[in-house]
Amino acid sequence: MRRQHRKTAAFLWPVTAGSKITYNLAEIFPNRIWTNQVLVSLKASSPAFLLRMNQKYGHLRRGIQQPELDDFITACAVDTLKHKKPWLTLIHLVDMDSMRHRYGVRSDEALAALHRLDQRVGRLIDATIEAGTFAQTNFAILGDHYQINVDHMIHLNQAFAKRGWLTPTTAGTVKNDWHVWAKSCDGSTYVYTRNFADLKTLRTLLEQTPGVERVSDQQTAQARGADPTCRFMVEAQAGYYFTDETNRAEVVEAVDPDSLGQPDRYHGVHGYDPLKPDYFTTLVLNGPSVKENQTIERADLIDEAPTFAALLGVKFPNALPGHTLLDALKGASHEAD
The missing domain is CATH 3.40.720.10 (Alkaline Phosphatase, subunit A)
Structure with missing residues (x-):
């Protein structure tokens, strides 16, 4: 043009x-x-x-x-x-x-x-x-x-911090010495690994986290057009979404209605798998x-x-x-x- x-x-x-x-x-x-x-x-x-x-x-x-x-x-x-x-x-x-x-x-x-x-x-x-x-x-x-209504958050980085796979900062972010790290897309999240071999334990943790609907491996995620460098792509159930946060009381917690409008506090999000129903x-x-x-x-x-x-x-x-x-x-x- x-x-x-x-x-x-x-x-x-x-x-x-x-x-x-x-x-x-x-x-x-x-x-x-x-x-x-x-x-x-x-x-x-x-x-x-x-x-x-x-x-x-x-x-x-x-x-x-x-x-x-x-x-x-x-x-x-x-x-x-x-x-x-x-x-x-x-x-x-x-x-x-x-x-x-x-x-x-x-x-x-x-x-x-x-x-x-x-x-x-x-x-x-x-x-x-x-x-x-x-x-x-x-x-x-x-x-x-589109968007889907949500009322719960999943903080995977908090779960990784509990296992010593990453180091949280006082601001709730992640230091650069991580071995496992989640990067949210709201309704789904990427999980990356670095110098980390216990993928079976990691996958089990992801699959057993409340609110997780599906865990896709690197090959499956890449075939769907996702980041080919991710280790896993994790899909949330309707009603749940992911954050990047650490220093949370729980890995999964309800969204406080009084917090809506603040960063990463939502009543509706996107970023889910395009094949999700409706x-x-x-x-x-x-x-x-x-x-x-x-x-x-x-x-x-x-x-x-x-x-x-x-x-x-x-x-x-x-x-x-x-x-x-x-x-x-x-x-x-x-x-x-």
């Missing part, structure tokens, strides 16, 4: 920090004590664009709190769609995700966030009408995951290149990239994972797959 001198825009789109996007407000958070949100955002985004948008619409924000942050992002995106008319625009709205984490998947707060999301999408569509680009615009509304997300397509009134019963998240590439007319030198959703696109042929 850059070679064709096409303008692009992204608003809190994941993994775009430092990207060569024409108008970029990157999703990034400070993770070092010597920096702050303003500095990391300026460095990761298009600085002049970020400053201009914040000058015009910064009054809508309350830091990075929701739902105000999505109000700010929507205003910036509407402004950009109307006045800059990017060829490709990526917009990440997080309000509903945040409310599901805090209050639960089908809570009143999540439902209210869904209504706000609907209104924001309407404003974005209206912006293309006002800009005169609606008739040429293909829209894709998608979620990157665990789906959504893709809605509309526009001049999209067939009308089509329903595709099943697809995978990795099918989105080749489908979007087909919509954009973008070709890659190597085949992408997944398959183009040909049944959704006008004029698509199996050569695109």
Whole structure:
């Protein structure tokens, strides 16, 4: 797209920090004590664009709190769609995700966030009408995951610390002398080993931990597309999720409702196996290149990239994972797959 001198825009789109996007407000958070949100955002985004948008619409924000942050992002995106008319625009709205984490998947707060999301999408569509680009615009509304309600946490690193397999810090993290270490993905977790031979004992411990649904070995995890360097991939039962924490009273404990909203304290999480029952997300397509009134019963998240590439007319030198959703696109042929 850059070679064709096409303008692009992204608003809190994941993994775009430092990207060569024409108008970029990157999703990034400070993770070092010597920096702050303003500095990391300026460095990761298009600085002049970020400053201009914040000058015009910064009054809508309350830091990075929701739902105000999505109000700010929507205003910036509407402004950009109307006045800059990017060829490709990526917009990440997080309000509903945040409310599901805090209050639960089908809570009143999540439902209210869904209504706000609907209104924001309407404003974005209206912006293309006002800009005169609606008739040429293909829209894709998608979620990157669903969520499951939880009420218990599993602290595997606490179990490993009890056995001397790692050393906890006073802050509840892990020193670098570990032999066994768990890295959470919320509904599942990776387990890594280093200079550790007793895999049978480790696997038994994992399988006997309350709330664990399944333990997959390295070969099985790699075949599913997981990190090939992990020793095990562990799946939680519905209602449970993993943390990276140590210095906890128990390996498995209930989530204190008063702690919800604090780091790693949730009422709804994602990160489970995609094959978990009733665990789906959504893709809605509309526009001049999209067939009308089509329903595709099943697809995978990795099918989105080749489908979007087909919509954009973008070709890659190597085949992408997944398959183009040909049944959704006008004029698509199996050569695109």
